[in-house]
Amino acid sequence: IEEMAESKYRTILEAKSGELEALKDKAIKDSWQPIYHIHPQYGLMNDPNGLIQLNGEYHVFYQWYPYGAMHGMKHWAHVKSTDLVTWERLPVALTPTEEYESHGAYSGGAIEKDGQGLLFYTGNVKYEDGSRSANQCIAMLTRDGSVEKYTHNPAVRGVPDGYTGHVRDPKVWKENDTYYMLLGAQRENETGALIVYESSDALQWSFKGEVKTSLPDFGYMWECPDYFKLDGKDVFVFSPQGIKADGHDFHNIYNVIYAVGTFDVESLTFEMEYYREIDKGFDFYAPQTFQDESGRRLLFAWIGNPDVDYPSDEYGWAHALTLPRELSLEGNELVQKPVEELNKLRxxxxxxxxxxxxxxxxxxxxxxxxxxxxxxxxxxxxxxxxxxxxxxxxxxxxxxxxxxxxxxxxxxxxxxxxxxxxxxxxxxxxxxxxxxxxxxxxxxxxxxxxxxxxxxxxxxxxxxxxxxxxxxxxxxxxxxxxxxxxxxxxx
Ligand code: FRU
Structure with a gap:
């Protein structure tokens, strides 16, 4: 067990000689590997992270554990594309080497500021007694695609009063000259919530409060929150854990909903009209959206579920991302359309x-x-x-x-x-x-x-x-x- 714990929290910098090549060789032999979906060369991927189009290029990052099909020390892997169809692999973007991210560089989003990308992520910290904490961190994505951690990390140390150590997955946007950071959280009474920090420069943050929704007791943790305006409405997307199956809904271990209504960012009040599951399939979790330079709202999600073993695990790789989907609201329904660039694959x-x-x-x-x-x-x-x-x-x-x-x-x-x-x-x-x-x-x-x-x-x-x-x-x-x-x- 000790050996396992040691390897589970090893960064890629600690790879033994020949180890990564051996992992690559093993994974490539698997005929279940996709050919046109973003997937890891080896190791396990989960959530899409830091989605942004910068200077014409689409950057996609994803949660990645290098040493096999298991959830361990999470890095941010990085691919980019000019057309959303052909992806180029870039060097690992974030390797968790610092005390404020001692057990992984967890999920988060991206924004553009002054011509470069700002990446937001959670530094996951675990303690020997089994408890945990979370720090919110920043990294810069330059136009040439390199990534550098912010020198004053963490931008937010620890979690606010009233919440457990489960506070993570920052999604940042700008509105009326203010930056807002939305986080998934667990209240001390073990119910899921969304909380918000604010900032005037996207670097120094202060706690603003909790989003008031009409879902006060909806699962025990809300992961990977997202917020955006779409066709005149305000939409929240998040991945609640602990929702029971009901009719056609919520059959996977964890599920994903979108909630539509009107959000007042000043008072943090969300008047919800309805919510629904985004995707009805077996393998879908932790989506993230972004607006591209042509104004489209695009979504990628993880094709997979946490805490589930897959038949391909024996090849030492796991999971993929969905195709990019353009979102719109038609009447009371979310519409997801694979982007038209994908026609090039035909x-x-x-x-x-x-x-x-x-x-x-x-x-x-x-x-x-x-x-x-x-x-x-x-x-x-x-x-x-x-x-x-x-x-x-x-x-x-x-x-x-x-x-x-x-x-x-x-x-x-x-x-x-x-x-x-x-x-x-x-x-x-x-x-x-x-x-x-x-x-x-x-x-x-x-x-x-x-x-x-x-x-x-x-x-x-x-x-x-x-x-x-x-x-x-x-x-x-x-x-x-x-x-x-x-x-x-x-x-
Ligand atoms: C969702 C999630 C996130 C977390 C990340 C860790 O799948 O649990 O909440 O940041 O994965 O890899």
């Missing part, structure tokens, strides 16, 4: 059209599990219909539209490689049958992102098909339905 289109009547049709049986599907079902006179992905003789990921139950289900029960089954093998969402439904699917080896009705319902999930199985795409119907599919391989 090879030649193949079209499939037909009418199904109580049958199942294989539309492609030789996918290499890297493709996009853009499809519509029309003239719906079927009780159930849908799509099967990763279909071999033994396994399939089934997306079922059920007109009787008025729901859409994603079912991964048939896979040989199972995990997190204690949280169920089916996810679902309310779906109202109409004459037409559109479905857009991105498959990337062991990742699937499914966008229904233009991104109003989204399922993000991992699946680990048998290594030797050939995977087909099928459509099926119980009753009659027309389908039109545009299929794009990706290389």
């Amino acid at each position: 090879d030649q289109a193949v079209h499939f059209r037909g009418t199904l009547k109580n049958e199942e049709v294989i539309i492609d049986e030789a996918t290499n599990n890297a493709y996009e599907i853009n499809m519509t079902f029309r003239e719906i006179a079927a009780k159930q219909f849908g799509l099967e992905l990763f279909n071999s003789k033994e396994e399939e990921l089934r997306l079922v539209f059920d007109t009787e139950k008025q729901e859409v289900r994603l079912d991964r029960s048939s896979f040989h490689h199972q995990y997190a089954t204690e949280y169920g093998v089916v996810r679902s969402e309310k779906w109202t049958a109409s004459n037409e439904v559109d479905v857009r699917v991105f498959v990337d080896k062991s990742i699937v992102e499914i966008y229904i009705n233009g991104g109003k319902i989204v399922f993000t999930s991992r699946v680990f098909p048998k290594k030797d199985s050939k995977s087909a795409v099928n459509v099926f119907a119980e009753g009659a339905v027309d389908y039109r599919i545009d299929y794009y391989g990706m290389s």
Whole structure:
């Protein structure tokens, strides 16, 4: 155990000779590694951090533990892109070497100030008696992409009165010449909350108070908070822990909601109109958004869950980030659309059209599990219909539209490689049958992102098909339905 503790809190600077190369070699052998999603070369990634477009370039950082598929000493890894499609790996941005971050450089966001990036993160500190504290820290991101810690770190030492050591994940924005830092927190009575610091220069901060919401007792901790304006509303996004499953909602170990309403930053009062889960899939957590230079509100999230083991762990790497999604509000719904730059990934289109009547049709049986599907079902006179992905003789990921139950289900029960089954093998969402439904699917080896009705319902999930199985795409119907599919391989 001692040895394990020692290695768990080792920074990358303490790697033994040949150790990182060996990790790289092991991970690269895994055919479950995605080809167009951001993922670690080796080791474990979790939350997206410090999202910013600076000088035309998109910077994405992420939580990273180098030495295998486990949560240990967290660094900030760094990739950048000019088009949100092709990513270049840069040197590790933050290595936790200081006393104020002794057990990891935890999550946070970024802003632009005076032409450079300011990165905010939590210095995680654990004590021998099992207790912990948190310091809020700053680093500078220069235009050439290098990152340097602020010399006066930590910017905020410790946590305010009334909260436990669980205070983290700073998200900063500027409004009316004042900078605000939003943090996820746990009250001393072990309920989750959001707290705010303020500053006139983004460097020196003072505690302002707690956000007053109509959710005073909603789980025991709120992680990775975000706040932004979208289409005339104020939106909070956060990842509450300790919410019980209910109907179609909250089936993962931890879940993510967006809450829409009106926020008064002076009094910190949030008049909430409604809240919902962002993503209905099995593997989605800790999203973060940012506004890019063209004014789009973009979201990345971690495709994974904390405290869950994955089938690929044996290869010493874990997890990926979602594709970038552009957000908007339509009526009372959040809409998530994969950014249009992603069309660049497409090879030649193949079209499939037909009418199904109580049958199942294989539309492609030789996918290499890297493709996009853009499809519509029309003239719906079927009780159930849908799509099967990763279909071999033994396994399939089934997306079922059920007109009787008025729901859409994603079912991964048939896979040989199972995990997190204690949280169920089916996810679902309310779906109202109409004459037409559109479905857009991105498959990337062991990742699937499914966008229904233009991104109003989204399922993000991992699946680990048998290594030797050939995977087909099928459509099926119980009753009659027309389908039109545009299929794009990706290389
Ligand atoms: C969410 C989270 C954050 C924390 C980070 C540590 O997944 O627990 O609250 O900053 O991960 O890696």
